[in-house]
Amino acid sequence: MSWLPARNLMRVDMAGGLGWMLVDVQAGTGFMVMDAQRMILNLPAGQIPPGGMAPSQTARFTREGPARITNLDCVNWRLEDGGEAARVCLTSEGVMLRAESLGSQADARGTLEATAVNFGPQDPARFQRPAGYQSLQMPPGMPSGMPSGITPGGAQGMPRGTALPPPGVTIAPR
Numbered sequence: 001m002s003w004l005p006a007r008n009l010m011r012v013d014m015a016g017g018l019g020w021m022l023v024d025v026q027a028g029t030g031f032m033v034m035d036a037q038r039m040i041l042n043l044p045a046g047q048i049p050p051g052g053m054a055p056s057q058t059a060r061f062t063r064e065g066p067a068r069i070t071n072l073d074c075v076n077w078r079l080e081d082g083g084e085a086a087r088v089c090l091t092s093e094g095v096m097l098r099a100e101s102l103g104s105q106a107d108a109r110g111t112l113e114a115t116a117v118n119f120g121p122q123d124p125a126r127f128q129r130p131a132g133y134q135s136l137q138m139p140p141g142m143p144s145g146m147p148s149g150i151t152p153g154g155a156q157g158m159p160r161g162t163a164l165p166p167p168g169v170t171i172a173p174r
Contacts, residue, residue: 004127011127022127033130040133069097070114078102 002011013020021043023030032041059081067074067089074089074097085102098113 002122002126004122004124007124007127009127022129031129033133035130038133040129040135042135042137044137067098070117072097072117074098 002013003009004011008024008026010023010025011020012023017035019032019034019036021030021032023043028045030043032043033039034041059079062078062080064076064078064087067076069089072091072095074091074095076087076089079086079088087098087100087102088096089098090096095117096112096114097117098111100111
């Protein structure tokens with residue numbers, strides 16, 4: 001997962017070189033690139049949750065304590081919102097190092113954990129639509145396959161259900 005904060009873009013590279021997805025968080029649009037097929041699947045507004053995907057005003061955050069992941073300090077937060085619960089570990093900069101769904105159903109549970117974190121400038125070319133690829137439209141009503149509520153790291157985002165920094169936590173660039 002890579003971020004281009006100046007343009008509010010998130011890139012997610014899929015395991016095994018299957019391709020990658022780019023999300024324009026502010027517009028709530030994006031596309032999925034399948035390099036082997038030289039195809040781009042456009043994900044229109046409505047298929048990706050819009051940029052304001054923060055937890056609701058009634059979300060409850062509980063600080064659970066410190067942790068260390070990939071040699072970085074973070075704080076575990078439990079989020080309860082709309083009958084859903086999750087736990088995330090966030091650095092002081094707002095980088096999510098671990099996210100764990102605390103869903104009541106075993107098949108709804110899952111954990112994401114960083115194995116490496118690198119801070120530094122991103123090449124803007126990695127966040128552009130590749131030239132010469134066939135472009136396809138997502139059929140109306142089809143699920144996009146995006147986890148609900150993806151937004152970029154820091155104060156403006158984490159996957160919904162995995163928490164945003166609680167109110168009052170300020171994110172500073174490293």
